[in-house]
Amino acid sequence: MNVRQWAADLMLGVRFAFTGGREGWTRAVLTAVGVGLGVALLLLTTALPSALTVRHEREAARSDITFSGEVIPKADNTLVVARVDTDFREDDVRGRALEPEGPRAPLPPGVEKFPGTGEMVVSPALKELLESDAGALLRERLPDRIVGTIGESGLIGSAELAFYQGAEGLASHIETNQGRMERIDRFGDPEPVSERSDPVLLLLILVVFVVLLMPVAIFIATAVRFGGEQRDRRLAALRLVGSDSRMTRRIAAGEALAGSVLGLVFGTLFFLAGRQLAGTAEIFRVSVFPSYLNPSPLLALLVAVAVPAAAVLVTLFALRGVVIEPLGVVRSGRQRRRRLWWRLLLPVAGLAMLYPMIGNGRDNGDFNQYLVTGGVVLLLVGVTALLPWIVEAVVSRLGSGGVAWQLAVRRLQLSSGTAARMVNGIAVAVAGAIALQMLFAGVDSDYTRSTGKDVSRAQMEVTLPEEAPLEASAQKLRDTKGVQAVYDFSEGYLGDRATDAEWGTDLTVGDCAALRQIANLPSCRDGDVFAVHGAKWDTSLDDGNLAEPGRKLYLDPAYEGSPEKPDTPWTVPQDLKSAKPRSGLLDDEFDQSGFLMTPKAMPDTFASGLQGRAYLKIDRSVADVQDHVRNTAAGIGLLTDTVTWSEMERTDRYDVVRTGLFVGAACVLALIGASLLVSQLEQLRERRKLLSALVAFGTRRRTLSLSVLWQTAIPIVLGLLLASVVGLTLGAVLLKMTGTPVGVDWAGVLSMTGIGAAVVLVVTLCSLPPLLRLMRPEGLRTE
Amino acid sequence: MSIGHTLLGLLESGPRHGYDLKRAFDEKFGHDRPLHYGQVYSTMSRLLKNGLVVVDGVETGGGPERKRYAITDDGITDVQRWLATPEKPEPYLQSTLYTKVVLALLTHRDAADVLDTQRSEHLRSMRILTDRKRKGDLADQLICDHALFHLEADLRWLELTAARLDKLREAVAR
Amino acid sequence: MTPPAGSLLSAEQLRKAYGPTAALDGAEFSIHPGEVVAVMGPSGSGKSTLLHCLAGIVTPDSGTITYNGHELSAMSDSQRSALRRSDFGFVFQFGQLVPELTCVENVALPLRLNGGSRKEAERAALTWMERLEVDDLRKKRPSEVSGGQGQRVAVARSLVTNPRVLFADEPTGALDSLNGERVMELLTDAARSTNAAVVLVTHEARVAAYSDREVVVRDGKSRDMERAV
Missing domain, CATH: 1.10.10.10 (Winged helix-like DNA-binding domain superfamily/Winged helix DNA-binding domain)
Structure with missing residues (x-):
């Protein structure tokens, strides 16, 4: 056997793949598109890890406030950075105020020149937003002149909203704003903590990959078999003119090779197009630059080799039971009855691989990546192994019914393998999607429940910078559109000694109306002071006996190492009143404890040691109310911090995940539906003569249409049932692994099986027009 | 002839x-x-x-x-x-039939008519033979079949000729 | 023109074109109950189209088809389908048996399409299979029987509804002489015994010899040789 003969055979196959008129081309392009979509997804997958790495690196390179706690001295290479992040609508905006202290101050990555006071450099996405009508509100908050944009090296995603603004006089605030402000001489984390990734998150990513790639693999396997019957006939014709059976196999391999190589080209194009598109999209609030999505060369090479190799192998495997004779194709013998045991072995082995990891997520233990991948793959492959057996077993027991039913059932009995193969992809995709959705729903509800905020009385919290006058600020907030009530407090801490206090408790200053929101007061007049007894949370007031009238307490006591400052003593008044705790403004669990003071009772000396804070009740029906508040807050001072509270912090995010999963699964299913349709049409074309004959002797079109529907629906229903069982099992196991209580997301199951069913319906509907056309009497004229 | x-x-x-x-x-x-x-x-x-x-x-x-x-x-x-009178179905008619067809073409008559008429006559004989065959014993069947196959051969030649009338017309006109 | 007296199915001035080519161009036809009429003609002459029109599978562009006093072209598609189920039977050259169904199920199919119960339909089917000497094939699938046997199964199926007109389009086209003649004998015997009319499209003289008379179709025009002579 020489190489030239081999090459000649393969080339002949390649030629066959693209000749054969319009039909041949259609088939080649369909195969290529199918394989191409799969390849694109594969390439994207190989590119994702590097994309995440790049994001991580960029984030590390620009990190500034490192919570080091040390304050380095001012020099000509230092820079004061303040974190001035904000939110706009649902989006986070990363903000930094910069004050270079010398000519050698470090420039943040992606920034060419420090913005002066009243100037800022912004990310392209933020620039676009600020210049648009939609961003007008944000523009009010960030009125500085835009003098440049942040380069790609300073951003972690194309859609990231970020800005650097110039500032003055920040240095004096460093002491009191540790954690928000820092003097640095370089960007980048000097000691990058290699953050241990959340094992649950890792599990999610692994499962997502497996679940998305499995149907794609199956789809590629199906795609290279498009036009299989025709190819068999062609090969038979080749046998007739003298090629031996090995040659025909090589020619078939050549055909598969051609389709898959064209598929690789298509896939690369799809990927490149998708990469550009990815630069404009934002998924789960994560966006990437196209340049991030560089598949690692090794993995890309693997795809380039594996896909054609797999295509050839699938083709040869499909020809395994086929004897190509010169006068036609003979399927080898009567099919043996399918055995169950090894088919059951696969999912059982999968479960066995996953079982040892049950509960690992709760203990924050690691998941073995190989075991997880192996287990999930085995379970899903189990679907493809079990389905043919189930279809065969069920179909052979299906009883009599109408003519349409009989036709469909008999056809399925004769070729249950083909039928099962057609729906394998759908079953695997649905099983995976159900499991994933369960996992997401379970894990997510875990996160959601934990906020537990009571937002009935206040929904926003504004922390004021120390120099801002509380009264005036509160008034500004009150005057803001959409704000219904403002409860403003000054908060401080009282200790029993001026330095190194042993006991200490909270001090809250506010007017009677505000104080009533955080404690049950017997009566209240301006000038009163209250002690809250019996607070659930902090019991040091009672434990330290701090509420004893005449006892001397100190505001903001100093500790070892903190800078020196004058003492601010306060004596517990004789007419101290007693108050009972009430659940906090935002938190049921948290009772305000310590001393409550009305403004008149507050000594003048306290003014600088207190932190102003306002709780806002807002009218959510007012459009952009939160951003109006944020604008007002920003007007109060650079370092004003605004937080919006909601009961279910992550609900909307889960919706995004759910929608994403839904869309992804729908796309995969649509892809598989397309291949279903192609094989369905091919099958119909083959039966053209028979269909016409059936119509001739008076078969109703309805009967034949129904039989086509049954023929698709029966295996799909079985597939979906199996998929639901396997999906729910996998989901339950995964939830157990993460230590989350198992709950079935019935809506998810229903929607997934619903899409599966919709695919059947669409495929049937799409095959009806050609069916009706084939049923025309012209079919009788072909001979 | x-x-x-x-x-x-x-x-x-x-x-x-x-x-x-x-x-x-x-x-x-x-x-x-x-x-x-x-x-x-x-x-x-x-x-x-x-x-x-x-x-x-x-x-x-x-x-x-x-x-x-x-x-x-x-x-x-x-x-x-x-021309309009079919020949008695007999083996080896082709020379007569051929002459008739060519003459019909030469004289611009419908040669297909000649063929149809002859076919009809042949079929009439074949029907009788077929009927005899169905009712008869094996010997009858074999004898009838011999005649039937000969008649069929004539007819097949007729059909072929009919299919080639256009070409024949050209050849005759030359 | 009125249909010839006593005719069961007749057609006048049929015209039918597929695109620019006229398949039928003024064809005529008529058949009596119990009569076997061969439709002959070269391939492409329009003989199959004539059969399709007569059977109500195809509607002619113009002309009238009268079956049993009813105007076929005035019927709706579903009415014609119903008529085909109840009154007509069909045999084609090949590829007419449903490959998934067993032979007896194939024969029973027309009865079941008419709404018959499965049991009764299969009993009637078996009777006809006996008459056509293929009752031993009842459990076999079409792919497991020979061409001649399959064709006999097809004939049995065409007769199972006791049709008044049997349409046979090259019924022996894929068979050797012996099998072909056997099928023709059985077909015509069975049709005669039920007084069914048979429209037999064929290009083979020996098959046509089983007919009572022949109609020649050439270039879309028909020629009834009996009436012409």
Whole structure:
């Protein structure tokens, strides 16, 4: 056997793949598109890890406030950075105020020149937003002149909203704003903590990959078999003119090779197009630059080799039971009855691989990546192994019914393998999607429940910078559109000694109306002071006996190492009143404890040691109310911090995940539906003569249409049932692994099986027009 | 095969000398067995007697006396009748049928009609044979089959000829 | 023109064109109950189209088809389908048996399409299979029987509804002489015994010899040889 003969055979196959008129081309392009979509997804997958790495690196390179706690001295290479992040609508905006202290101050990555006071450099996405009508509100908050944009090296995603603004006089605030402000001489984390990734998150990513790639693999396997019957006939014709059976196999391999190589080209194009598109999209609030999505060369090479190799192998495997004779194709013998045991072995082995990891997520233990991948793959492959057996077993027991039913059932009995193969992809995709959705729903509800905020009385919290006058600020907030009530407090801490206090408790200053929101007061007049007894949370007031009238307490006591400052003593008044705790403004669990003071009772000396804070009740029906508040807050001072509270912090995010999963699964299913349709049409074309004959002797079109529907629906229903069982099992196991209580997301199951069913319906509907056309009497004229 | 009808048919396209007639006959139908001139002469005199042809003129030149014959209306009718009458289904009819078809084409008649008529006649015989076969014993069946296959061969040749009428028309017209 | 007296199915001035080519161009036809008429003609002459029109599978562009006093072209598609189920039977050259169904199920199919119960339909089917000497094939699938046997199964199926007209389009086209003749004998015997009319499209003289008379179709025109003579 020489190489030239081999090459000649393969080339002949390649030629066959693209000749054969319009039909041949259609088939080649369909195969290529199918394989191409799969390849694109594969390439994207190989590119994702590097994309995440790049994001991580960029984030590390620009990190500034490192919570080091040390304050380095001012020099000509230092820079004061303040974190001035904000939110706009649902989006986070990363903000930094910069004050270079010398000519050698470090420039943040992606920034060419420090913005002066009243100037800022912004990310392209933020620039676009600020210049648009939609961003007008944000523009009010960030009125500085835009003098440049942040380069790609300073951003972690194309859609990231970020800005650097110039500032003055920040240095004096460093002491009191540790954690928000820092003097640095370089960007980048000097000691990058290699953050241990959340094992649950890792599990999610692994499962997502497996679940998305499995149907794609199956789809590629199906795609290279498009036009299989025709190819068999062609090969038979080749046998007739003298090629031996090995040659025909090589020619078939050549055909598969051609389709898959064209598929690789298509896939690369799809990927490149998708990469550009990815630069404009934002998924789960994560966006990437196209340049991030560089598949690692090794993995890309693997795809380039594996896909054609797999295509050839699938083709040869499909020809395994086929004897190509010169006068036609003979399927080898009567099919043996399918055995169950090894088919059951696969999912059982999968479960066995996953079982040892049950509960690992709760203990924050690691998941073995190989075991997880192996287990999930085995379970899903189990679907493809079990389905043919189930279809065969069920179909052979299906009883009599109408003519349409009989036709469909008999056809399925004769070729249950083909039928099962057609729906394998759908079953695997649905099983995976159900499991994933369960996992997401379970894990997510875990996160959601934990906020537990009571937002009935206040929904926003504004922390004021120390120099801002509380009264005036509160008034500004009150005057803001959409704000219904403002409860403003000054908060401080009282200790029993001026330095190194042993006991200490909270001090809250506010007017009677505000104080009533955080404690049950017997009566209240301006000038009163209250002690809250019996607070659930902090019991040091009672434990330290701090509420004893005449006892001397100190505001903001100093500790070892903190800078020196004058003492601010306060004596517990004789007419101290007693108050009972009430659940906090935002938190049921948290009772305000310590001393409550009305403004008149507050000594003048306290003014600088207190932190102003306002709780806002807002009218959510007012459009952009939160951003109006944020604008007002920003007007109060650079370092004003605004937080919006909601009961279910992550609900909307889960919706995004759910929608994403839904869309992804729908796309995969649509892809598989397309291949279903192609094989369905091919099958119909083959039966053209028979269909016409059936119509001739008076078969109703309805009967034949129904039989086509049954023929698709029966295996799909079985597939979906199996998929639901396997999906729910996998989901339950995964939830157990993460230590989350198992709950079935019935809506998810229903929607997934619903899409599966919709695919059947669409495929049937799409095959009806050609069916009706084939049923025309012209079919009788072909001979 | 009727030489008389054939010669008559040849005359339909225009008056001819006896010698011309012989040449035309040999060319179209004679194949490797040319017609003896004496046969032409005797046939023509018979046709002349029956009023199917007339002498159009006599040419006297260097050689022998040459009569030019033309077909009469009676003659045309006679050709028509002959063409429309199917031959008795018998084996080896092809030469007669071929002559009829070619003549029909030469005289711009519908050659397909000739074939259809003949087919019908053949089928009539075949029906009788088939019927006999169905009712008879094995010997009957074998005998009938022999005849049936011969008749079928004729018909198949007829069909083939019919399918090639256009080509034949071109060949004849040349 | 009125249909010839006593005719069961007749057609006048049928015209039918597929695109620019005229398949039928003024064809005529008529058949009596119990009569076997062969439709002959070269391939492409329009004989199959004539059969399709007569059977109500195809509607002619113009002309009338009268079956049993009813105008076929005035019927709706579903009415014609119903008529085909109840009154007509069909045999084609090949590829007419449903490959998934067993032979007896194939024969029973027309009865079931008419709404018959499975049991009764299969009993009637078996009777006809016996008459056509293929009752031993009842459990076999079409792919497991020979061409001649399959064709006999097809004939049994065409007769199972006791049709009044049997349309046979090259019923022996894929068979050798012996099998072909056997099928023709059985077909015509069965049709005669039920007084069914048979429209037999064929290009083979020996098959046509089983007919009572023949109609020749050429270039879309028909020629009834009996009436012409």
